[in-house]
Amino acid sequence: GAGVSQSPSNKVTEKGKDVELRCDPISGHTALYWYRQSLGQGLEFLIYFQGNSAPDKSGLPSDRFSAERTGGSVSTLTIQRTQQEDSAVYLCASSFARREQYFGPGTRLTVT
Amino acid sequence: GIQVEQSPPDLILQEGANSTLRCNFSDSVNNLQWFHQNPWGQLINLFYIPSGTKQNGRLSATTVATERYSLLYISSSQTTDSGVYFCAVESYKLSFGAGTTVTVRA
Numbered sequence: 001g002a003g004v005s006q007s008p009s010n011k012v013t014e015k016g017k018d019v020e021l022r023c024d025p026i027s028g029h030t031a032l033y034w035y036r037q038s039l040g041q042g043l044e045f046l047i048y049f050q051g052n053s054a055p056d057k058s059g060l061p062s063d064r065f066s067a068e069r070t071g072g073s074v075s076t077l078t079i080q081r082t083q084q085e086d087s088a089v090y091l092c093a094s095s096f097a098r099r100e101q102y103f104g105p106g107t108r109l110t111v112t
Numbered sequence: 113g114i115q116v117e118q119s120p121p122d123l124i125l126q127e128g129a130n131s132t133l134r135c136n137f138s139d140s141v142n143n144l145q146w147f148h149q150n151p152w153g154q155l156i157n158l159f160y161i162p163s164g165t166k167q168n169g170r171l172s173a174t175t176v177a178t179e180r181y182s183l184l185y186i187s188s189s190q191t192t193d194s195g196v197y198f199c200a201v202e203s204y205k206l207s208f209g210a211g212t213t214v215t216v217r218a
Contacts, residue, residue, distance in 0.1 A: 033206065037153075042198065043208040056205065089153060093206075100145060100160035101206060106153055 004104035025094030118209035135199030143202035
């Protein structure tokens, strides 16, 4: 696959449930980013992984949000006890050596 | 954090018209990118342009890093150019402007 892929493309969940969102970056890219885009808004940075360094979690909105990146490749964003305000499109991007970022198609999360 | 301001917020063009979108940023950056978000939400890379000028077909971009702004030029606009254009800058993380919504009418 040539691009960043994300799954699922859509997720509807009930308030209070946990969800996991997956990102497969471009092969060979060392950096991986998660962003969130609420309806009609710009993109909000969530978390950044670079190689084996400790991730930059400064954008995570609460301790209900966490992310991991296994083997320097695939990443999972987990949201625990989802709230309605978590509804948004969650976008993943990857880059090589912090150059140009390439985005996946996103996961649209709806919390009912 | 770095502030990114885009102007205008909305732009309506007649097909064939030219336009300029502007991005101002508040601090030195390592990286500046322009994206087009299509109606399906996909972010498409237009330019990686921390400085200088680049051209790709009907689109071109110029970044003057010392003056902290970048410009995106759309020439001979087409209806497929409609969507939201985002400027994003990176010091240690990518910060996005609010975008310019472009509507091109046939």
